[in-house]
Amino acid sequence: xxxxxxxxxxxxxxxxxxxxxxxxxxxxxxxxxxxxxxxxxxxxxxxxxxxxxxxxxxxxxxxxxxxxxxxxxxxxxxxxxxxxxxxxxxxxxxxxxxxxxxxxxxxxxxx
Amino acid sequence: xxxxxxxxxxxxxxxxxxxxxxxxxxxxxxxxxxxxxxxxxxxxxxxxxxxxxxxxxxxxxxxxxxxxxxxxxxxxxxxxxxxxxxxxxxxxxxxxxxxxxxxxxxxxxxxxxxxx
Numbered sequence: 447x448x449x450x451x452x453x454x455x456x457x458x459x460x461x462x463x464x465x466x467x468x469x470x471x472x473x474x475x476x477x478x479x480x481x482x483x484x485x486x487x488x489x490x491x492x493x494x495x496x497x498x499x500x501x502x503x504x505x506x507x508x509x510x511x512x513x514x515x516x517x518x519x520x521x522x523x524x525x526x527x528x529x530x531x532x533x534x535x536x537x538x539x540x541x542x543x544x545x546x547x548x549x550x551x552x553x554x555x556x557x
Numbered sequence: 558x559x560x561x562x563x564x565x566x567x568x569x570x571x572x573x574x575x576x577x578x579x580x581x582x583x584x585x586x587x588x589x590x591x592x593x594x595x596x597x598x599x600x601x602x603x604x605x606x607x608x609x610x611x612x613x614x615x616x617x618x619x620x621x622x623x624x625x626x627x628x629x630x631x632x633x634x635x636x637x638x639x640x641x642x643x644x645x646x647x648x649x650x651x652x653x654x655x656x657x658x659x660x661x662x663x664x665x666x667x668x669x670x671x672x673x
Binding site for chain 1: 561588590597598601602613615648650652659661662663664665666
């Protein structure tokens with residue numbers, strides 16, 4: 447699975463959009479981009495995933511660049527409960543979820 | 558759907574003792590994963606099962622670690638002769654894979670192991 451690079455931490459004001467970037471320049475054509483988040487003392491929680499098209503669900507939007515070498519997770523109206531570590535992961539569709547999560551981005555949402 | 562359940566939530570043991578953790582996955586999920594997470598790091602893959610078959614083990618999984626999923630439902634992770642370096646959060650996750658090969662992991666809250 448391709449490696450990803452994320453900033454170690456970010457701040458966001460409550461009610462504003464949080465835009466979390468991820469670089470995955472070595473991504474292969476069959477690899478998906480997944481986002482998970484982990485709130486303190488809990489296991490990671492699935493947010494969204496995509497292959498090449500932009501995706502949106504009730505939690506977030508995922509914007510993948512045309513060359514697929516980077517992506518952005520958007521939380522449209524961040525709340526204090528969105529404070530968490532956000533992991534960007536790239537993996538192929540087969541072979542099990544053996545990917546490395548990395549250290550992620552620690553998002554602080556401030557009142 | 559009660560989610561993925563892990564027991565115990567916390568375990569404190571002395572070096573050299575054996576410990577066993579249990580994971581109950583979401584009932585219809587056929588895949589079950591074990592991960593280990595240390596402070597400030599993301600989860601690291603240890604092993605996974607497809608039904609009762611253990612398909613892959615990470616190099617992180619030393620001979621002191623063994624995992625089972627005897628009937629393709631719950632799983633246990635045993636650590637023999639624990640060492641202080643085994644102190645970590647042990648996470649279990651389950652999933653099902655759809656025809657599009659999309660796979661979403663659902664994690665439990667983990668078992669925090671402290672080896673004194």
